[in-house]
Structure formats: structure tokens, C-alpha cells
Amino acid sequence: MRILTGICVAALLVAFAVPAFAETQNIKVSGDIKVAYVYQHDIDYLSNDSDNQNFFMNQIGLNVEADLTDNVSTYIRLINERDWNAEEGSGGTSAQFDIKLDEAYVTMKEVLYAPLTLQIGRQNIWLGKGLVIGNAGPNVWDEGGLPTTVQEMSDLTAFDAIRATLDYDPWTIDLIYSKIDADGNAVDTNNHDDTDLYVANLGYDFTKYDAEAELYYIYKHDRVATAAGTGPKSVDEIHTIGLRGSLVPFENLNLWAEGALQFGEYRNEPAIGKDREAAALDAGAEFTFVDSKWTPKLGAEAMLLTGNEATSTTDSHWQAWEPLYRGKFDNYLLDFRNITKATWTDAADQRNVAANDNNSGMTNLVSLAFFGSIEPMTDITLDARVTWERFDKKPVEDMKTGIGTELDAKLTYDYTEDVAFTVAGGVLWPGNYYKQGADSSSHTAAQIVAATTVDF
Numbered sequence: 001m002r003i004l005t006g007i008c009v010a011a012l013l014v015a016f017a018v019p020a021f022a023e024t025q026n027i028k029v030s031g032d033i034k035v036a037y038v039y040q041h042d043i044d045y046l047s048n049d050s051d052n053q054n055f056f057m058n059q060i061g062l063n064v065e066a067d068l069t070d071n072v073s074t075y076i077r078l079i080n081e082r083d084w085n086a087e088e089g090s091g092g093t094s095a096q097f098d099i100k101l102d103e104a105y106v107t108m109k110e111v112l113y114a115p116l117t118l119q120i121g122r123q124n125i126w127l128g129k130g131l132v133i134g135n136a137g138p139n140v141w142d143e144g145g146l147p148t149t150v151q152e153m154s155d156l157t158a159f160d161a162i163r164a165t166l167d168y169d170p171w172t173i174d175l176i177y178s179k180i181d182a183d184g185n186a187v188d189t190n191n192h193d194d195t196d197l198y199v200a201n202l203g204y205d206f207t208k209y210d211a212e213a214e215l216y217y218i219y220k221h222d223r224v225a226t227a228a229g230t231g232p233k234s235v236d237e238i239h240t241i242g243l244r245g246s247l248v249p250f251e252n253l254n255l256w257a258e259g260a261l262q263f264g265e266y267r268n269e270p271a272i273g274k275d276r277e278a279a280a281l282d283a284g285a286e287f288t289f290v291d292s293k294w295t296p297k298l299g300a301e302a303m304l305l306t307g308n309e310a311t312s313t314t315d316s317h318w319q320a321w322e323p324l325y326r327g328k329f330d331n332y333l334l335d336f337r338n339i340t341k342a343t344w345t346d347a348a349d350q351r352n353v354a355a356n357d358n359n360s361g362m363t364n365l366v367s368l369a370f371f372g373s374i375e376p377m378t379d380i381t382l383d384a385r386v387t388w389e390r391f392d393k394k395p396v397e398d399m400k401t402g403i404g405t406e407l408d409a410k411l412t413y414d415y416t417e418d419v420a421f422t423v424a425g426g427v428l429w430p431g432n433y434y435k436q437g438a439d440s441s442s443h444t445a446a447q448i449v450a451a452t453t454v455d456f
Contacts, residue, residue, distance in 0.1 A: 058081070121161075125159050130328035133324065201216040261278070382411050
């Protein structure tokens, strides 16, 4: 009887499963494996033997893509990230083999009418060069199993979002809604306390000079729960309006620029509010010598992210740029200063700047960089970049403004189409801001990452 019952159940499963799989036109399974060795030296700018560390880490991804019909497809990406033996992972040794959901979305084309495409679910979002939107960042980095000092290397970058794309070539309109944070539901509080992100992006491709332009509006609304029976209190409202463009005025020269303004309300405490008045500007150029030996490239880039003056604590305006969900990272150390690379000033909050969003690698800075690359041999590329930064506004009164100078380099060897070896490193010489007060002789910081990556 049990055998007969089992046969009947199996037959029913097959009967239900066959129609479901009949609609699948194509299934593709792919993935990637990355094994890296990391060495870090005095990344808090203090000479201390305990600051020097080295470890190995794995990052493994598995992708499944399925085309259900001509206009419907799905994508799922699962990842595992861990340092060997999971000594310092955010989840500890118990989480070292956890499988994380990075992406899971469905794409539907020609919804209602031909130009409209919908993408619903957990997905990566990248606008322009990623200066404002490109990486969910600290919101998801700590969900992986990597040590805290290298969490920026995490593959967890996606947003829970709904994206509608209208393609009116050469015009493109993107409308995006993302749920950044959904706080818990408690019976004794007003739970209207989520963090939401709204994006509208208008793009245009020009027929001349391989040019493009984008105009965007981004609204982030962050709320906090209040006592039962009272209305929701807005904690942070950030409106960002920006314009980005690039062009190739003549062969091998690429120019780009992006500018954005922020306004709204800034609150570092629920009872204290200030009007936002911040701005960002990024501009650069790159030239490729295609007819020269080793195909060298040379470029320069300047960036301004406004900051807030330390003496303006009683001012009604907040001028520090809010990085939102930046995905554009050009340095191995400077970009993550006081984010994943805690300096001695913020580690112990010795200058009272740890919590005011005015002293990190993503705000309050003026940056100037020169970069280049060569291909000395087939399948080998050498990239280098030198970046100088100072504060736009002093984060601490009566202190100097020099942040530091960083030299980065990366050697890439494409062993095959699917296998690559890389050695990437950065050396940071702290500026005069870090050579005052408690430590008048801040030390050079360094990081080296040697990795093997396989795509399959």
C-alpha cells in the first residue's frame, strides 16, 4: 500500500511539474570563485603591532538565469563570503558557511506596451558612474562573513526594489522604488518608521561624439518610531538633484562631469533639525594612446564633496554631503576612511566626530587624482593612481585640513578567458590633520590584496 501511495504521489508531482517546466525556454547556471590573501598595515594610522594583520578569504557566487517566455526572465545570485576559519567574520564561526541571497528578481518586457520593462525583486542598481547610487554599502556589507576591515570588498551590493524602465530611444526613463529598511512591528509603538528610496532618472544618448547625459532626482525618507498614538517623526529627508554627462570630442579622449545638489532636513538627534545645503562635483578626462606601444592611458579627476564647518554647531544649516548609496570607489584606503577603515581619531572618538557624518571617505573632501595604465604584455595590465585629499571644511575646530595622499596600483594577469590573477595594493600617507593632538607622528597605512578569480 505504501508503494502504491508513493507511486501515486510521484505521478502527481510529475503531472504538476511538467507544465511548469514546459514554459521555460532556457536555463543558464554560472558562477564565480575568488580566493584572496589580504595584508593590512597600520590602517588606523597608528604604529601598533596589533594593527598589522593578514588572512585569506573566499568569495563564492552561484547564478541561475531562466528565460520563461520571450518577455519574462528571472535571475538569482547566491553567495558565501568568509575568511579562512572565519576568525573575524561578522557572524562568527557559526556563520562561516551561511549562504546569502544577493539578487533575486524577475524581468518583464513590454508590460502594457512595448517600451516598458519592469524589474522586480532584489537587484543591483547603478546610475551613471555610481557617484550617488551604485551600492547598498554598509546596509548590507555586514550581512556577509568578511572581517570588518575589508567589508567594502563584499559582493553584497543589491537593493530590494521595483524598477520601471521606459525606452524611447534615444531617451530612457528609469523610475525606481527601494525599501532600504523595514523596522520591526511592535505593539506599543507607531511603526511608521521605515527608510524608503525613490529615484527618477532621465537619460539621453546623443548621435554625435558618443555623448550621453542624465538628469536625476533622488529622495530618501528615513523615519523613526514614536510612542503609540503619536504621529511619525521624520528623522532624515534628503532630496538630491543631479546632472551627469560624458562625451568623446575626438578619438581616444573621454571627458565626463557630474554635479548634484542636496536639500531637505538633517537630524542627528530626533529633536534637532537643520536644513540641508550640500553639493557634489566630479569631473575628469582620460586619453588612450592606441597607436603606441603598451597602449598607455592617462587621466585626471577632481572631486568636491561639501562638508560642514566644525564651528557651526548652532547653525540652522547642514552642509555635509550625504553619500547615499555610492558605488564609485577609486581608492583602497581613502574611500573607506572611518567606514570600514577606522582611523584613530574616530575609533575612540577622540575628536568627537564619529557620529556627525562629517569625517569619512565619502563626504567633506576635496580630491585631486592622476591615473594611468599600460599593457606591457598580452593579457597583462598595470593600473596606477595617485590621489591627494583635504577636507572641504574643518571637521574639528583649530585643526588642519590635510587628509592624506594615497598611491594605488593593480597588476592583472588574464591567465585564460575565465581565470585571472590580480595583485592590488594601496599606500596612504596621512596628512597634517592626523599629525596633531594625541599622535603627532601618524604612520603610513598600507593594504595588499592578491587574488585568483575563476568565472564559470
